[in-house]
Amino acid sequence: MKSYMQILRKKNIKPTIHRIKVLEYLDKNRVHPSADEIYKSIKEYFPTISRATVYNTLNLLSENKIVEEIITPDALRYDFVEKQHHHFYCTECRKVYDIHAELPELEIDEVEGHKVMSVQYCIVGICKECLEKTGGGFK
Amino acid sequence: MKSYMQILRKKNIKPTIHRIKVLEYLDKNRVHPSADEIYKSIKEYFPTISRATVYNTLNLLSENKIVEEIITPDALRYDFVEKQHHHFYCTECRKVYDIHAELPELEIDEVEGHKVMSVQYCIVGICKECLEKTGGGFK
DNA sequence: TATAAATTTATACTTTGTCAATATTTATAT
DNA sequence: ATATAAATATTGACAAAGTATAAATTTATA
Structure with a gap:
């Protein structure tokens, strides 16, 4: 425990x-x-x-x-x-999914003079489930 | 015009x-x-x-x-x-800065079954100006 | 010009998050 | 053990961010 x-x-x-x-x-x-x-x-x-x-x-x-x-x-x-992973946000159902796929990492602590505390990818789109519900009929 | x-x-x-x-x-x-x-x-x-x-x-x-x-x-x-660039958000002054540095691009239209509409980096930290104001005295 | 469709307005509401004052709990020194 | 100080938590008010809906206005079309 x-x-x-x-x-x-x-x-x-x-x-x-x-x-x-x-x-x-x-x-x-x-x-x-x-x-x-x-x-x-x-x-x-x-x-x-x-x-x-x-x-x-x-x-x-x-x-x-x-x-x-x-x-x-x-x-x-x-x-x-726990361990580093990324997130996917569905604009339809607003759920956030873990993404375990390997994505290019960005390990920086400074960019153009600014001090970087954290970097995230924001992957936005329509999730698997919502796509199935509508047959992909989103624009 | x-x-x-x-x-x-x-x-x-x-x-x-x-x-x-x-x-x-x-x-x-x-x-x-x-x-x-x-x-x-x-x-x-x-x-x-x-x-x-x-x-x-x-x-x-x-x-x-x-x-x-x-x-x-x-x-x-x-x-x-206009053209693709990234953004830096300062947690002190809440300003958003354009970042023109080359960062690894992520051109995907699908990830783990989800349809991707857009991907952004979210670079969060303390900006140049705020660092100068305090001599970098943030933790 | 009448009607329908699209757009805008106004307002009320919800959600998200912050702030400040008070109260409670915890730690420390006597 | 108790008084005091420091740290946490509560309450309630507030502000900011965004949504929803119905009515009004504008625009397009027959």
Whole structure:
């Protein structure tokens, strides 16, 4: 069993119950949820947690690279970081898919004078499932 | 002088005054504005335009690849498309910079069964200017 | 000119995220 | 163990970003 407390301690983050719950939720629900989805889900079995705590915690976790912040054309999504992979965003159903295909990597820490903290591919399109539903009848 | 009407007609989009104004604004203000910034600016000299029209128009233009939608950790930004380049987002000042450096290109129209409409790099970090202001004192 | 189609407006609403003040919990020193 | 300080969490208000819908206006077409 994973020790969320250890993961947090390793980064010098005090492992409060809320932080552990958010981390556990992301580990066990690999569906790239938004902050609000995380908030609502945790609230169900842990009703005193507040929205601001979830937002604060997600920022803290992603600053410390314990979770990854995924940029999409709508809200930010979050993913428990294990190994490097990419994401595909479907404009129809708004789901985010993991992409394990090998894509050219971009390992830079500086570009044109700017300090780079992270680089993501944003692959946007229409997912397999949505294509099947309509027979590819999107334009 | 550029003919915005022609650009629109080429894509079979009826060139209404609002659409021309939005396109003109993006052409003449290459600062990667958000939809709301565009709305407010146009409204100043063209006060009857409505917010929904700007949002509708931007969606129409980006679906037709006349403008590019730039994904950032906060709002969507828009850019008049001329030649392919990348973008850098500063988490401090929230400005978006054009990046003309050569980055490995990813020309795919399909990945793991999903249909790809567009691929962007999202380069996130702290920009030159903000670094200078603080002597690089960000963590 | 009448009608239909496309576009725009206005407004209300939802979602997403931030902020600030207060309250609670935890850690530290006495 | 208790007082104090520091760190966290809560609440609620707020702001920004974007969507939806119905009504109004404009444009195209018969």
